Amino acid sequence: MQALETDWTDVEKNVAQTAFNKAYERELTGLMQAVRESSNQIEKPDDLWRLHDLLSAKRHEIDGKYDYRYPALMFVFAGLVKEGWLSIDELNGLQSNKVAKILALSRM
Amino acid sequence: MQALETDWTDVEKNVAQTAFNKAYERELTGLMQAVRESSNQIEKPDDLWRLHDLLSAKRHEIDGKYDYRYPALMFVFAGLVKEGWLSIDELNGLQSNKVAKILALSRM
Numbered sequence: 001m002q003a004l005e006t007d008w009t010d011v012e013k014n015v016a017q018t019a020f021n022k023a024y025e026r027e028l029t030g031l032m033q034a035v036r037e038s039s040n041q042i043e044k045p046d047d048l049w050r051l052h053d054l055l056s057a058k059r060h061e062i063d064g065k066y067d068y069r070y071p072a073l074m075f076v077f078a079g080l081v082k083e084g085w086l087s088i089d090e091l092n093g094l095q096s097n098k099v100a101k102i103l104a105l106s107r108m
Numbered sequence: 109m110q111a112l113e114t115d116w117t118d119v120e121k122n123v124a125q126t127a128f129n130k131a132y133e134r135e136l137t138g139l140m141q142a143v144r145e146s147s148n149q150i151e152k153p154d155d156l157w158r159l160h161d162l163l164s165a166k167r168h169e170i171d172g173k174y175d176y177r178y179p180a181l182m183f184v185f186a187g188l189v190k191e192g193w194l195s196i197d198e199l200n201g202l203q204s205n206k207v208a209k210i211l212a213l214s215r216m
Contacts, residue, residue, distance in 0.1 A: 028153045035156060039147030045136045048143060052167055055160040 005070040015093035016073060023085040024066050031058055074098060078105030113178040123201035124181060131193040132174050139166055182206060186213030 008016065038051055067076055080086040081102060088106070091099050116124065146159050175184055188194040189210065196214070199207050 028156070032150050032153075032156055035159070036147050036150060039144050042140050042144060045140075048136070048140055048163070049167060051143070052160070052163040055156070055163065059157060059160055 008070055008073075009095075012094050012098070015091065016077075017068070019077065019086055019090045020066070020068055020073075020080075022090065023080045024062075027062065027085050031062075074102050075105060077102045078108075081106040116178055116181075117203075120202050120206070123199065124185075125176070127185065127194055127198045128174070128176055128181075128188075130198065131188045132170075135170065135193050139170075182210050183213060185210045186216075189214040 035051065035055070038047075038054070042048055042051065065076065065079060077086065077091060078101075081088055088099065088103055091102060094102075143159065143163065146155075146162070150156055150159065173184065173187060185194065185199060186209075189196055196207065196211055199210060202210075
């Protein structure tokens with residue numbers, strides 16, 4: 001299931017990098033918006049620590065999730081499709097067997 | 109220099125608890141305001157992680173600083189006076205030797 005870097009053509013690498021960046025930007029834009037809204041509702045210390053907990057969890061999750069290494073990339077994309085940060089159509093340009101695998105993984 | 113719980117009269121305990129709470133409330137109110145302002149200026153992921161770093165550092169610092177145990181309390185008050193979260197006048201009601209020690213420590 002793993003695909004080495006040599007299994008990705010230059011065209012595929014461009015598609016993959018663009019899709020990866022797009023998902024990252026979407027997720028981060030959403031998080032930035034949530035943090036701004038949550039911050040404006042801070043009224044007591046517990047609200048502050050709850051925001052800190054949220055940021056700690058999200059930073060850890062995002063650091064782990066956005067791992068642009070070719071052997072992991074199909075799993076990464078499957079996760080992003082599953083979570084809704086990426087549409088499978090945005091992977092058009094990848095070889096069809098890769099897209100099929102990503103789609104199958106995203107439904108597991 | 110340490111004062112055990114038995115060295116604090118009931119009146120002193122009340123004064124100490126009130127002063128301690130007041131300093132905590134001031135520092136947290138300032139931090140909540142800073143976080144609200146900083147959140148409204150978040151434009152890119154780095155801003156988000158900088159806010160997270162600030163909250164991590166402040167939470168750690170505040171957890172360590174606001175230690176209401178009698179043997180540590182004069183050091184705690186000295187630190188709060190030094191940092192400006194508490195005025196020495198707000199410790200009126202403590203025995204004068206305690207106030208003098210706190211003042212001396214706050215100037216070290």
